[in-house]
Each structure stands twice: as C-alpha cells, then as structure tokens.
Amino acid sequence: MAATETRETRVGDAYRRLKAEIRANRLPPGFQATEPEIAARMGMSRTPVREALIQLQAEGLVELIPRRGARVLPVSxxxxxxxxxxxxxxxxxxxxxxxxxxxxxxxxxxxxxxxxxxxxxxxxxxxxxxxxxxxxxxxxxxxxxxxxxxxxxxxxxxxxxxxxxxxxxxxxxxxxxxxxxxxxxxxxxxxxxxxxxxxxxxxxxxxxxxxxxxxxxxxxxxxx
CATH class of the missing domain: 1.20.120.530 (GntR ligand-binding domain-like)
Known part of the structure; x- marks a missing residue:
C-alpha cells in the first residue's frame, strides 16, 4: 500500500509540475524532448514523468511520439x-x-x-x-x-x-x-x-x- 501511494504521489507531482510548465509556456508550443530529457529537466525519475505525459496527452496538451519523446501541442x-x-x-x-x-x-x-x-x-x-x-x-x-x-x-x-x-x-x-x-x-x-x-x-x-x-x-x- 505504501509503495503504491508513493508512486501515485510521484506521478501526481510530475503531472502538476509538467502541466504548470506547459500552462505558463515555459515548455512552449512545439517544444519536443525525449522522456529522459524531460525527466532530467524536471529533476525527477523517468517513470512518473512517462505516466504524467500519458495523462497530459489525454488532455490534449502533449503528443507522445514513439522513440522521439513528447511534443507540446500547438494551439491554433x-x-x-x-x-x-x-x-x-x-x-x-x-x-x-x-x-x-x-x-x-x-x-x-x-x-x-x-x-x-x-x-x-x-x-x-x-x-x-x-x-x-x-x-x-x-x-x-x-x-x-x-x-x-x-x-x-x-x-x-x-x-x-x-x-x-x-x-x-x-x-x-x-x-x-x-x-x-x-x-x-x-x-x-x-x-x-x-x-x-x-x-x-x-x-x-x-x-x-x-x-x-x-x-x-x-x-x-x-x-x-
């Protein structure tokens, strides 16, 4: 139970921090990087960042590109x-x-x-x-x-x-x-x-x- 709660906390933290960076345009439209690069930028481990990016893709903020990481979607x-x-x-x-x-x-x-x-x-x-x-x-x-x-x-x-x-x-x-x-x-x-x-x-x-x-x-x- 404790391990599950810790993982969910890390994913939630990664999600909130990444969303804040995107909303403030510190990760601007068109920004693209691999998951390890994004994790290093955020000072977090790769697994919670990957799960956070999946959530953000579902919300229409990023696009996950196989073998190329994630791209912040433009707003037309x-x-x-x-x-x-x-x-x-x-x-x-x-x-x-x-x-x-x-x-x-x-x-x-x-x-x-x-x-x-x-x-x-x-x-x-x-x-x-x-x-x-x-x-x-x-x-x-x-x-x-x-x-x-x-x-x-x-x-x-x-x-x-x-x-x-x-x-x-x-x-x-x-x-x-x-x-x-x-x-x-x-x-x-x-x-x-x-x-x-x-x-x-x-x-x-x-x-x-x-x-x-x-x-x-x-x-x-x-x-x-």
Missing part, C-alpha cells in the same frame, strides 16, 4: 475559436443555474476572493496574478454549479486556453473591462438574477474570444 486559432464557442455555450447557463437556485455568502466566497484578487492585481499591474485569479473565478463558478463532468471537461479547455492567453496577455489592453464584468457577474449571482447572469457571462465570453482571436490572427501565425 481554430482551436481557440472552438474552445471559446464551447465555453460561451456552457458557462452562461451554469451561472444562470447558480443564480436561480441561490447561493449563500459562504458559497460565493471563492468568487468574491477571485474578483478582489483580480482588482488588486490590476492595480499592481501584475497581469500574471490577474490571469490566475481570473482562472479561479471561472473554476469556482463551475464548482459551485456542481456538475462534475462539466467542471472536468471545462478544466481541460481552460488549460488549453490559458497558454494562448499568456502569450497575448501583454498584447491586449489592460483588462479593466474584463475585471468590471467579473464584478458584475458576481453581483448578478448575489442577487439571484439568472437572466442577468446569463447575459453578462455570454457577453463577456464573446468579447474575450473576439479580442483574443483578433490578436492571434494579427500575429500572422496560424498556430502558437
């Missing part, structure tokens, strides 16, 4: 368009569902903290912290909604979208408008305004997608 403009279309379809209805059933102050606390952190990060011009708080807001909403399959599915889309956001974060206007929209979404949830929560959330996702895709196209690259 079309990928991002599809991802944002799905999120625009899912999240507004999830927000409306939370507003309609009502949420307690304690239940909304993670959303409040994320919104406060977004505002503080914006004031400090810390865009990386802002993006992290933004991710927490959306994840907390789906946690509150309670559909586990939706949350797990959306989490994979968030991981793929996050890489493109980090590339374009400093090429966009400061996220003042986005921060205001998150505050408004929170207030709609507090008020139990299902119709308003759905409307604000959908408008937010559509605007964010439009801005992101315009920047990716202007970079002249079909893929990141």
């Amino acid at each position: 403009v079309d990928d991002m368009r599809e991802i944002y279309e799905i999120l625009t379809a899912l999240e507004p209805d999830a927000a409306a569902g939370v507003a309609e059933r009502g949420a307690t102050r304690a239940e909304l606390a993670p959303l409040v903290r994320a919104t406060d952190d977004m505002e503080a990060a914006l004031a400090a011009d810390d865009l990386e912290a802002w993006a992290e708080a933004d991710d927490r807001f959306h994840t907390a909403l789906l946690d509150l909604h309670g559909n586990r399959r939706m949350r797990d599915f959306a989490a994979q889309l968030y991981d793929q979208a996050h890489r493109a956001r980090m590339v374009t974060l400093r090429l966009r206007e400061r996220p003042v408008r986005s921060t205001r929209e998150h505050r408004e979404m929170l207030e709609r949830l507090r008020a139990g305004d299902a119709k308003g929560a759905r409307r604000v959330f959908r408008a937010h996702r559509k605007r964010a997608a439009r801005e992101l895709l315009e920047i990716l196209r202007s970079m002249g690259q079909p893929q990141l």
Whole structure:
C-alpha cells in the first residue's frame, strides 16, 4: 500500500509540475524532448514523468511520439475559436443555474476572493496574478454549479486556453473591462438574477474570444 501511494504521489507531482510548465509556456508550443530529457529537466525519475505525459496527452496538451519523446501541442486559432464557442455555450447557463437556485455568502466566497484578487492585481499591474485569479473565478463558478463532468471537461479547455492567453496577455489592453464584468457577474449571482447572469457571462465570453482571436490572427501565425 505504501509503495503504491508513493508512486501515485510521484506521478501526481510530475503531472502538476509538467502541466504548470506547459500552462505558463515555459515548455512552449512545439517544444519536443525525449522522456529522459524531460525527466532530467524536471529533476525527477523517468517513470512518473512517462505516466504524467500519458495523462497530459489525454488532455490534449502533449503528443507522445514513439522513440522521439513528447511534443507540446500547438494551439491554433481554430482551436481557440472552438474552445471559446464551447465555453460561451456552457458557462452562461451554469451561472444562470447558480443564480436561480441561490447561493449563500459562504458559497460565493471563492468568487468574491477571485474578483478582489483580480482588482488588486490590476492595480499592481501584475497581469500574471490577474490571469490566475481570473482562472479561479471561472473554476469556482463551475464548482459551485456542481456538475462534475462539466467542471472536468471545462478544466481541460481552460488549460488549453490559458497558454494562448499568456502569450497575448501583454498584447491586449489592460483588462479593466474584463475585471468590471467579473464584478458584475458576481453581483448578478448575489442577487439571484439568472437572466442577468446569463447575459453578462455570454457577453463577456464573446468579447474575450473576439479580442483574443483578433490578436492571434494579427500575429500572422496560424498556430502558437
């Protein structure tokens, strides 16, 4: 039992560290290396790294290439368009569902903290912290909604979208408008305004997608 728990802990650690490197673009799209090279880079043994890479392949972040190791998958403009279309379809209805059933102050606390952190990060011009708080807001909403399959599915889309956001974060206007929209979404949830929560959330996702895709196209690259 102890050996199994130790192995699972090592695999979980390798998975979390590799995913963090990919999400932050420290292992950028197109990066390719053998499993021993990746293990050496991470300071870990090869076996947990291999199992972590298998998980990341299932999530659409890497491709395992026989005898050549792993490659971090690029994110195309079309990928991002599809991802944002799905999120625009899912999240507004999830927000409306939370507003309609009502949420307690304690239940909304993670959303409040994320919104406060977004505002503080914006004031400090810390865009990386802002993006992290933004991710927490959306994840907390789906946690509150309670559909586990939706949350797990959306989490994979968030991981793929996050890489493109980090590339374009400093090429966009400061996220003042986005921060205001998150505050408004929170207030709609507090008020139990299902119709308003759905409307604000959908408008937010559509605007964010439009801005992101315009920047990716202007970079002249079909893929990141």
